[in-house]
Each structure stands twice: as structure tokens, then as C-alpha cells.
Amino acid sequence: MIKLTPQRLKFVESATEKFGDGAVLSRSQINEFVQSTGISNPSWFKRPKYRVGAAQYKLPSLGDIEKVSRNIKVSKPVSTPAPVVAEPVAQEAVMSLVATNMEIENLVPSPFEGFVPWGHFATIKKIVESKMFYPVFVTGLSGNGKTLMIEQIHAKLKKELIRVNITIETDEDDLLGGFRLINGETKFVPGPVIEAMERGCTLLLDECDLGSNKLLALQPVLEGKGVYLKKVNKWVTPKEGFNVMATANTKGKGSEDGRFIGTNILNEAFLERFAITIEQPYATTATEKKIVLGSMKKYGSVDEEFATNLVTWAEVIRKTFFEGGVDEVISTRRLDHIAKAFAIFEDKMKSIELCVNRFDDDTKESFMDLYTKIDAGVDPLAETETVNETEEDEDESESSF
Secondary structure, eight states, X not given: OBOOOHHHHHHHHHHHHHHOTTOEEEHHHHHHHHHHHOOOOOGGGGSTTTEEETTEEEOOXXXXXXXXXXXXXXXXXXXXXXXXXXXXXXXXXXXXXXXXXXXXXXXXXXXXXXOOOOTTHHHHHHHHHHTOOOOEEEEOSTTSSHHHHHHHHHHHHTOOEEEEEOOTTOOHHHHHEEEEEETTEEEEEEOHHHHHHHHTOEEXXXXXXXXXXXXXXXXXXXXXXXXXXXXXXXXEOOOTTOEEEEEESSSSBOOTTSSSTTOOBOOHHHHHTSSEEEEOOOOOHHHHHHHHHHHHHHHTOOOHHHHHHHHHHHHHHHHHXXXXXXXXXXXHHHHHHXXXXXXXXXXXXXXXXXXXXXSOHHHHHHHHHHHHHHHTTOOHHHHHHHHHHHHHHHHHHHHTO
């Protein structure tokens, strides 16, 4: 005898009345039935105990259900026609393993208030507008707007974008999909790559150079072809408009100076499948000032003089960095952090100090001293040139002896 709770018994009685005693129901029949009757979805009924075939489940016979002492009236077995059996379709058996894809109607990125198009914005925008499959690899130092640029191009064009952050642990299961436990059942859940292919949107592999050779699972995808999901015996063909873009701090050759710890040397065959590589520099002084003023406006605290000084400060530090004078650099993202801190604390020096605290003490102190000079009206670039000229004169004097 089978013991059922009142709620489960209600489902069996109602289903028996509609389909017959001991009827075999398909998954779709169960879903349609609970939707039409308002009965709770019987996840318990989809367990192996009641499964008689692929996505097919047999109702327990009312005669086999033990009466419980809860004043529950159990109906007598009803004389019914032969059990209703769903049509056994091989494809349905496969698809029953596949969970529903992301229940998100719109994957278009949100517009970023204060964003200033610059650099290779127009180039990448043209590629997206073409709707052609043309993989793009974007490289550049941290915090110079690589990812934001790609996101805002898609926001402007109202084009869907799926961003996947790559790590050393990212594998085929994370990218193409794998089996997951859902409501007590094991189902195949498509990964973000499959989602992007089927939606015809752009797949962004962010921080791509942190990945391993497991990224080679994307080889057929990077060729614009379909991909075979061997775990569920299914072939997926990309929809028109699908493309792949990647961002990285290196060109996939590792970080020679050790600045970007964790970056790896990517397989040459993987890199070769990206049609073009775009090198993203930091913005020019004029453009960066617009960016910082846009950030200040967004955060509700605009100070044009402060914005000018910050941009000059960052430019001097970068110049020194590229000449090998310092080991750290002020990125455009860090200037945005300072603009936000200024809106919160309304104190310039405190905002800068809090945002450079992540550097070692010597670097922090030198950066703070530099800004103090700039704020006082000293031209650090001119001062640097004077020092260099003096050193050259001294070298010439020494060589004359």
C-alpha cells in the first residue's frame, strides 16, 4: 500500500478523474494539468519511483493507496478506458534533460551615465553593426575602459551581450553547459556560450588571459561554426548576429613584468582564431577630463578645477610609469573612484588618499605629494623636464674633463 499526504492524494484523485486510474502521463501533460487546475506542481511525482519511461510517469492506482486517519475520503477506483500514454518521441527524451534557458527577456546592457565614446569605440561599433561573425580581442592596461566600451556599444545599439568572466578554473562545463540538480532531477543546463549562440547576441570573454587551455573547447565556436554538445547529443548552430569578443590585460603571452599575476600564456591556436587584436591605450588628457567631469556629474558633485588637476596628476604618473620611474599607475577607473569619494566626503585630499591606500606606503606618499604640488599650481611636467636638462648638462660637464 502507498501512503500519500492529503496534498499528494488530491493531485492523484484529480488526475485519475481526468486521465483514468493508473494512467501514464507525460511531463507536458502534468504541467498543463496543474496549470489548468491550480494544483501545486507535484515534483514528488517525477521521481524514479513513478517513472516508467523517458519523461513518462504512472499514476498510483487509487486501490493501492492506504487510507490515512485524517478524515480523507478516498474515491473508489473508477472504471476508465485504457491508460492515456504520451507519444514517445526520441527528441523529447533528449530535450527533457535540458533545463529551460535563462528566463531573461532582455540582455541589452544598461546605458552608463556620463560615458564618453573614444579610442576604438567606432571600430568595434562598426563590427557589431555589420552582424558578421568577426571575433575581436581587446588588450590594454587595467582600468582603461575595455569592458565598459564594449558594453556601451551594445547599449547604444540595443544589442544583447552576455559577459562571462574567465578564471583559471573556467572549463567546458562552465562555458558550454553541464548537468545540474534542479528540483530533485538531474538536467543539462546550457552554458552562456550556447545561450549567446541561440540568441544571436555577443559573447564577451572578460579577462580572457586568466584562462587555461580548457578554453580550447571554444575552437569551433570561434570559427563561427556550430558546436556539438556531446553530453546530450545535440548540435547547436549560431543564430545570425552572434559574435565573440575578448578582453585581456596582455596579448595572451603572459605578463613578463609580473604586473598581472595570474595571467597565462594562451594557446596559439586559440589566439589565432580572433580576427583582429585591438590595443586600448589610456584616453587623451582632453577626453579623460570629459570622462571625469561626466563621473562627477553622475555622482552630483562637479568641480572642474579638481577634474583638471586629477587628469594632470594621472598623466604625470603614467608618463613616469612608462619610463620605469614607478611601479604603479593611476587608471581611469581609479579617477572615477576618486570622483565618487569626493561626492561622498566633499574633501579632495581625503578622497585621493582613500583611493590610493591600496598602494605601498612609499608610492602612496609620492602620489599624494605630487597631487599637492599640482594643486598648488606647480607644473610637474615642466619641473621634470628641467631636472632632466640639468642632469644632461652635468653629464656633459663631467665628460669635458
